Amino acid sequence: MPDNILAVEGLTKRYGDKTVVKGISFTVREGEVFGILGPNGAGKTTTLEMIETLRPIDAGSVVLDSIDITRHPQRVRQIIGVQMQATAFYTRVNLKEQLHLLASFYGRRVNAEKLLADVQLSDKAASYPETLSGGQKQRLSIAAALVNDPRVLFLDEPSTGLDPQARRHLWELVRSIQARGITVILTTHYMEEAETLCDRVAVMDAGGIIALDTPQKLVEDLLAAGFKKQVDVRQADLEDVFIHLTGKALRE
Amino acid sequence: MNAYLLGLLTLTWTQVKRLLREPFVLGFNFALPLILLLVGGTFINNADLTLRAVVLNNADSPFAREFEALLTEEGAVGILSVREDVASLDEALASLSRGELESIIQLPEGFGDLDEAGYPSGNVVVYYEQSSPQAGQTLASIMQSILDETNIAITGIVPPLGVEQRPTTTANRTALDELYSNLVLFTLLSVGVFVLANVLPKDKQLGVLRRFRVTPFRKSQLILGTMLTYSAISMIAVTLVTAAAVLIFDLDIRGDYLLLAIFLLLSAILLTGFGLLVGALAINEDQAAIGAITLSIILLGTLSLPSWVLPDWLQTLTDYLPLAPIIDGIRSIAVEGASLVDLVPQLAIMGLWIAVIYAISVRCFRWA
Numbered sequence: 001m002p003d004n005i006l007a008v009e010g011l012t013k014r015y016g017d018k019t020v021v022k023g024i025s026f027t028v029r030e031g032e033v034f035g036i037l038g039p040n041g042a043g044k045t046t047t048l049e050m051i052e053t054l055r056p057i058d059a060g061s062v063v064l065d066s067i068d069i070t071r072h073p074q075r076v077r078q079i080i081g082v083q084m085q086a087t088a089f090y091t092r093v094n095l096k097e098q099l100h101l102l103a104s105f106y107g108r109r110v111n112a113e114k115l116l117a118d119v120q121l122s123d124k125a126a127s128y129p130e131t132l133s134g135g136q137k138q139r140l141s142i143a144a145a146l147v148n149d150p151r152v153l154f155l156d157e158p159s160t161g162l163d164p165q166a167r168r169h170l171w172e173l174v175r176s177i178q179a180r181g182i183t184v185i186l187t188t189h190y191m192e193e194a195e196t197l198c199d200r201v202a203v204m205d206a207g208g209i210i211a212l213d214t215p216q217k218l219v220e221d222l223l224a225a226g227f228k229k230q231v232d233v234r235q236a237d238l239e240d241v242f243i244h245l246t247g248k249a250l251r252e
Numbered sequence: 253m254n255a256y257l258l259g260l261l262t263l264t265w266t267q268v269k270r271l272l273r274e275p276f277v278l279g280f281n282f283a284l285p286l287i288l289l290l291v292g293g294t295f296i297n298n299a300d301l302t303l304r305a306v307v308l309n310n311a312d313s314p315f316a317r318e319f320e321a322l323l324t325e326e327g328a329v330g331i332l333s334v335r336e337d338v339a340s341l342d343e344a345l346a347s348l349s350r351g352e353l354e355s356i357i358q359l360p361e362g363f364g365d366l367d368e369a370g371y372p373s374g375n376v377v378v379y380y381e382q383s384s385p386q387a388g389q390t391l392a393s394i395m396q397s398i399l400d401e402t403n404i405a406i407t408g409i410v411p412p413l414g415v416e417q418r419p420t421t422t423a424n425r426t427a428l429d430e431l432y433s434n435l436v437l438f439t440l441l442s443v444g445v446f447v448l449a450n451v452l453p454k455d456k457q458l459g460v461l462r463r464f465r466v467t468p469f470r471k472s473q474l475i476l477g478t479m480l481t482y483s484a485i486s487m488i489a490v491t492l493v494t495a496a497a498v499l500i501f502d503l504d505i506r507g508d509y510l511l512l513a514i515f516l517l518l519s520a521i522l523l524t525g526f527g528l529l530v531g532a533l534a535i536n537e538d539q540a541a542i543g544a545i546t547l548s549i550i551l552l553g554t555l556s557l558p559s560w561v562l563p564d565w566l567q568t569l570t571d572y573l574p575l576a577p578i579i580d581g582i583r584s585i586a587v588e589g590a591s592l593v594d595l596v597p598q599l600a601i602m603g604l605w606i607a608v609i610y611a612i613s614v615r616c617f618r619w620a
Contacts (some may be wrong), residue, residue: 052466074468082466088459092273093266104262105469107255148467 005030005152005183006051010060013046021046022207023060028152033174033184035198037191042204044187045085048156051185052082065151078106081145081182085156087137089129095140096125099147106148119143119173135166142173146182153177155186159193164239171197259469263477268484277447281485285439285493289431293501296427302333303387305355306344315364315372322398323357331394348379354387355380357395371406432497433582436490436516437575441548443486444523445530448478449544452531462620475614479524486520487513507585511592515585515599519578522602525609526574532617577601 006028013021021043028034036044049055051062053073062069069076089098096112103110116122119139124132129140138158145153155174159167167190174197178184188194194201195215203211203218211218236244253261271277309320324334335353338344344356356379363374376395380388404410455461464474494512497503505512526547534540570576577598584590584598 054462054466077466077468080466082463084459084463084466086459088463090266090270090455090460092270097266097269101262101266102467105255105259105464105467107258107468144463 003030004028005065006034006185007063008047008051008060009062011047011050011057011062012059013043013050013055014058020207021050024202024204024207024209025060026202026209026212028183028185029199030183031178031181032199033178033186033197035194035201036185036187036204037189037194037198037201038187038204039189041206043207044204045156047204048154048185048187052080052154053077078148079151081148081150081153083138083141083145083153083155083158085160087129087141089140089144091130092128094126094128095121095143098129098140099144102144103147108148110147115143115146118146118176120169134161135163135170138162138166138170139173142170142177146177150182152183152185155184157187157189159188159190167193255468256470256473260473260477260480263469263473264480264484267477267481271447271451271481271485277443277485281439281443281447281489282492284442285435285489286496288438289435289493289496290500292431292435293428293497296431297501303331303354303391304333304335304352305357305391306335306338306347306353308338308341308344308356308358310361311359311363311365311374313362313364313366313372316359316374317364319364320359332391345379348381355391357391428497428501428503429583429587432493432503432586433579435493435497436582437579439489439493440486440516440519440523440578441575443489444482444520444525445527445548446544447485448482448524448527449530449534449540450537452478452528453534453537453540456531456618456620457536459620465619471614471617471619475528475610475617478528479521479610482524482527483517483520486524487517490516490520503586505586506589508589508591511595512582512585515581515595518599518602518606519581522574522578522606522609525606525613528613529609529616532613572601574602574605 004027008027009025010023011021011025012019012023024043024047036047038044046055050057051064051069053069053076057070064076065079067075067079090101093101095116099110099112099115103112113122113125116125119142121136121139121143124136124140129137132140138161142153142155142158145155158174159170162170171193174184174186184197186197198215200212200214201218202209213221307320307323309316323332324336335347338347341356341358344353347353348356358377358379360374360377363376364372365374367373376399378388378392378395380391400411461474494503494505498505527544530540530543530547534543581590581595581598581602584594
């Protein structure tokens with residue numbers, strides 16, 4: 001059984017009288033893809049941002065790779081990669097330059113061409129981020145999060161705004177990142193994404209975790225509780241129609 | 253190279269490239285000062301002092317006719333440019349009010365008629381706009397000079413007492429020197445304050461700096477890197493202005509070029525500090541624009557009034573505001589050939605401002 005790379009205990013965040021993250025606790029195993037699933041306003045992004053050291057923690061503790069993030073935030077920043085919900089890069093700086101810049105913050109020099117090839121952006125190396133499509137920006141954002149060869153990669157709603165083809169290619173990319181031994185922690189409100197990608201899922205709502213297990217186990221538990229879904233057996237759905245008509249290859 | 257330096261220098265180089273690719277920066281900070289220099293320098297080179305006047309002869313004496321011929325002969329009265337297409341006083345007054353003339357010289361009825369002693373007599377009347385008396389008074393003075401010489405020639409009598417004028421050249425400051433100093437200041441201000449105050453809040457709003465926050469990149473690296481970036485851009489811009497002024501208009505930099513470069517670099521660092529302060533405090537581009545304009549008006553306003561109109565305490569205060577030592581230092585080096593020792597007072601004031609402004613900027617800076 002892999003060791004836990006992340007241990008969150010009683011994590012809390014308050015804004016005035018409102019508690020948006022209510023003392024949640026969970027662990028993440030090294031090498032797994034861990035999902036935090038929930039509706040908008042559930043506290044997913046706030047949770048992630050506290051672990052990423054972007055927001056101060058009001059109560060609780062977070063230990064990442066044996067480092068207390070409150071006491072040693074700079075050490076944590078050295079070993080994590082973050083893809084944020086709203087991607088933002090300097091304008092008029094091309095993709096290669098962006099990656100070299102971010103790598104320099106870790107004291108590293110990076111093979112930008114290889115990184116861009118990994119995310120299928122080789123042909124855009126000399127382009128500016130402001131000229132990229134939404135899907136391309138997300139892939140650039142992931143490449144940027146990998147410049148320091150992180151131990152843990154955080155993805156905040158990575159497929160929001162992507163068309164079905166781009167979403168599926170993004171999933172393949174996440175799987176390839178996991179295959180390199182990088183632990184991935186992502187937030188999503190797409191059920192299929194959580195089911196397809198995640199080894200385990202924490203379901204969040206109103207600031208708390210209401211369930212945590214593998215997607216399969218969660219579904220089995222629901223069925224065991226007597227849930228019956230109205231099943232419409234179809235060999236394909238509308239997303240399949242779209243992909244069949246437009247082609248599976250990434251066209252961006 | 254250690255991680256801190258690598259991040260700092262890579263950020264600086266990346267930002268310099270980024271700004272040099274921005275059409276706004278190229279136009280506003282490089283092209284505009286050069287255009288202003290070319291236009292202003294051309295006017296300065298071609299400027300000559302002429303007074304446009306009309307001569308109206310309402311007298312019919314031979315003396316009056318000779319006097320009129322003297323005034324209208326080209327080059328006879330060096331600075332006078334006489335228009336001959338105006339025939340009446342009313343027409344001439346209308347031209348004067350429209351700014352087409354500086355003055356009207358009228359030889360009134362009876363001018364030049366012989367007096368009891370047999371000498372031509374009478375007064376030349378010089379009309380001028382009351383709102384701009386300098387030209388008319390200059391012309392009246394010239395007319396008086398001519399008539400004094402004429403009186404001596406006619407009567408043979410030299411007045412025993414008089415006034416001799418001697419212009420001084422202690423300042424030795426030409427119009428081109430003034431233009432150059434002001435353009436350099438404008439360039440430093442536009443890069444260090446306006447551009448930076450515009451770019452930094454925009455980057456914050458977009459979330460670019462927040463992206464940096466999740467890396468080991470430090471606030472001090474961002475502040476220092478930004479200072480280096482905008483100082484470098486400022487130096488490129490002022491180098492272009494200086495080169496153009498020297499090569500095209502023969503501007504004479506009487507001081508040491510290296511000293512001028514170092515002084516301009518310190519000036520750029522100081523003004524970049526103000527841009528950082530505005531960028532640190534503003535939460536969006538609109539606030540940044542208002543802050544940059546307000547700050548510039550306040551700083552430039554202290555230079556636009558002649559110091560002698562201000563009360564003593566305000567004169568002293570303006571001497572310690574940031575732009576005063578900058579403009580003083582540029583003029584001292586470029587015009588008077590000042591040395592490093594001569595600049596100690598200016599450098600001390602600037603050093604103090606740099607320390608204060610950067611301390612406040614670092615304290616107030618937020619990543620998002």
